Amino acid sequence: MSTEEPRSGFEDAAPHYLGHRDRLRSRFREGGADALPDYELLELILFRAIPRQDVKGLAKTLIRRFGSFAEVVAAPPVLLMETKGIKEAAVTEIKLVEAAARRFAKGEIAQKPVLGSWAKVVDYCRTAMAFADREQFRILFLDNRNALIADEVQQTGTVDHTPVYPREVVRRALELSATAIILVHNHPSGDPEPSRADILMTQKIVEAAKPLGINVHDHLIIGRAGHASLKGLGLI
Structure with missing residues (x-):
């Protein structure tokens, strides 16, 4: 049994x-x-x-x-x-x-005329920065065909401030033989509206870059809910 x-x-x-x-x-x-x-x-x-x-x-x-x-x-x-x-x-x-x-997002803009694929540039910047918990200041360096040479984070700061030095921005552009740049930084608060400091800093970089033949195409501010373009706002 x-x-x-x-x-x-x-x-x-x-x-x-x-x-x-x-x-x-x-x-x-x-x-x-x-x-x-x-x-x-x-x-x-x-x-x-x-x-x-x-x-x-x-x-x-x-x-x-x-x-x-x-x-x-x-x-x-x-x-x-x-x-x-x-x-x-x-x-x-x-x-x-x-x-x-x-x-993937970076591959969408690599080796292509950046100004001809602006929406993809914005998508890439949002993917890279929109949800960062601290401010980052990055630069997209472009050649004379407006193709991407390099994408570099220059500074990382606090939740509401990143130190930016116009001379360093221009120096790095010259090192890379860039003829144009796009400035990008994020606002961890989520609101992409440019501050007075953002506008003044951008103007200083434009003034330092222009005599050396370096064009500042735009300064993008990235937030969780969207982005702001200083050029689009008539501030460059």
């Missing part, structure tokens, strides 16, 4: 989250990113780093804390790891997505 206890039928059942993962991947394959809300797209990223756990709650927690998918991806690693359940592996997967987005 067998002494084996009857099986309930649940011992070998797959964890419930595995079916959820399959369904989510299927929806993504069929409908793309637009078929998923922010937290579900974030779940797909977390699957690779956290293979044996339901991550829906964790994804929702990250969205609540940082505000959106884009803001989670752009968040500093130290802040991401303050969220319970997020470890280095998850941070690596999240930052890989950020790096891929930046590389």
